[in-house]
Amino acid sequence: MKDDRLSAIRQHLYARGFCTIQDLADAVGASLATIRRDLQVLEDEGVITRSHGGARIASGADVEVAFEVRERQGLAAKRAIAAAAYDLLKPHGSIFLDAGTTVLQLARLLRMHPMPLTVFTNGLLIAQALMNVPKLKVSLLGGQLRNENASIVGPAAEAMLDRLWFDQLFLGASAVADDACVYSMDAAEASLNARMLTRSATAMLLADSSKFGRCTTFLVTEIAPPLGVISDEGLAASWRTRLADIGAPVIVAPLAGTNAAAKDDLADA
Known part of the structure; x- marks a missing residue:
């Protein structure tokens, strides 16, 4: 479930650019606290960059996410x-x-x-x-x-x-x-x-x-x-x-x- 949620967050950010934590919570059906933990995991992996109460795909990570989006x-x-x-x-x-x-x-x-x-x-x-x-x-x-x-x-x-x-x-x-x-x-x-x-x-x-x-x-x-x-x-x-x-x-x-x-x-x- 966590892997599916992380994948959904990556795809959502790739498709829409910068998103607030609330946007992501609504998109994947999770609590704000859960989204914050997930964003920390993705930031530690170098996949996203967090700022101003939200996040975006990190520079250089969009290639991997683009393939994942096309695959699905x-x-x-x-x-x-x-x-x-x-x-x-x-x-x-x-x-x-x-x-x-x-x-x-x-x-x-x-x-x-x-x-x-x-x-x-x-x-x-x-x-x-x-x-x-x-x-x-x-x-x-x-x-x-x-x-x-x-x-x-x-x-x-x-x-x-x-x-x-x-x-x-x-x-x-x-x-x-x-x-x-x-x-x-x-x-x-x-x-x-x-x-x-x-x-x-x-x-x-x-x-x-x-x-x-x-x-x-x-x-x-x-x-x-x-x-x-x-x-x-x-x-x-x-x-x-x-x-x-x-x-x-x-x-x-x-x-x-x-x-x-x-x-x-x-x-x-």
Whole structure:
């Protein structure tokens, strides 16, 4: 409960900037005394700065909080997509898991229900989620750390990819624009993602419906066979038709497709 409350306080401060102690108490449903104790913990950790009867996110801490906020956005849809992706896994194969927040949900599901796999990733949090999991052999790419996404990118990571081959790639996305192309917010991330696609026999884009119709700066790839898409029930009919016309395999994951046990497992992960 305390960890959940601290997380809620961090997210509230990240989304709204400076907040008074009363604002935070109302937002998380706790007493003023409890909020003061929580703020002391967060201040000791260097996450927040307190002043004038309130608090704000400390300079330099917003990167971690930003990832946490993104991870929790559309969480039910991401978990449904992860469950659909899990059903595609083939035991004894080699897979690559991108550093996206939806792919992280797949990694957490794989931790709860492991199978014999050789796993490669450029995501620090994904590698951490799969530590000490029986049946899994996990390798992390080397290279430059991109703090904003807790990911490894750059020439060294791309050179390592050139020496590898994967049966399956599970790729996240910052945006899928109206030109039916996948885009990233970072040039190095986009370049690495594009390289992943050349090193995999099959690839699935894990993108919740909120990512469609948006655009960011750096092109990753056009959606076209053999790249497939797993999204959620919120995916507009126009996009479903367009992807079908392109010939890209599409899986629409119903929220009910994530069984109760898997939901509970992921919540505890």
